[in-house]
Amino acid sequence: MFKATVIIKRRPSILDPQGKAVEEGAKLLGFDNIDGTRIGKYVEFNIDAEDYDSAEKEVKEYAEKLLSNPIMEDFEFHLEEAK
Amino acid sequence: MFKATVIIKRRPSILDPQGKAVEEGAKLLGFDNIDGTRIGKYVEFNIDAEDYDSAEKEVKEYAEKLLSNPIMEDFEFHLEEAK
Numbered sequence: 001m002f003k004a005t006v007i008i009k010r011r012p013s014i015l016d017p018q019g020k021a022v023e024e025g026a027k028l029l030g031f032d033n034i035d036g037t038r039i040g041k042y043v044e045f046n047i048d049a050e051d052y053d054s055a056e057k058e059v060k061e062y063a064e065k066l067l068s069n070p071i072m073e074d075f076e077f078h079l080e081e082a083k
Numbered sequence: 084m085f086k087a088t089v090i091i092k093r094r095p096s097i098l099d100p101q102g103k104a105v106e107e108g109a110k111l112l113g114f115d116n117i118d119g120t121r122i123g124k125y126v127e128f129n130i131d132a133e134d135y136d137s138a139e140k141e142v143k144e145y146a147e148k149l150l151s152n153p154i155m156e157d158f159e160f161h162l163e164e165a166k
Contacts, residue, residue, distance in 0.1 A: 031141065037127070040126075041123070
């Protein structure tokens with residue numbers, strides 16, 4: 001059993017209107033030294049695989065096919081063995 | 084200037100219907116060895132602060148007041164100096 005965490009971010013060249021909106025909120029609250037806010041997704045799950053390599057292969061496929069939008073997002077993941 | 088990343092997750096006791104929905108999708112795609120999918124937010128931004136301590140204090144306040152819902156979410160953050 002492995003525990004996987006995947007972070008999905010928009011590519012730097014793609015605008016992030018949600019991040020902009022949050023940053024506007026920050027300015028209204030007085031946080032005027034914050035910029036470049038970008039919002040992505042954080043996904044964690046357990047994966048029941050034989051070994052690290054097959055878990056890694058499956059996480060990549062899961063992230064590419066379902067979790068991320070390959071046109072505008074990149075993902076990175078971390079995998080660790082769970083007891 | 085510091086670069087902050089904040090991860091916001093629902094508390095473990097709070098149901099995550101979005102995670103459940105994604106997991107149903109995974110099953111339809113044939114990933115039937117995945118469970119416990121939970122979806123959170125990943126936020127990154129730059130913060131222009133004098134030193135680490137004041138940046139940390141501000142990131143905490145920003146996350147508590149604006150980025151997370153303190154009733155049902157927890158957050159963790161990482162801060163590093165940017166050149």
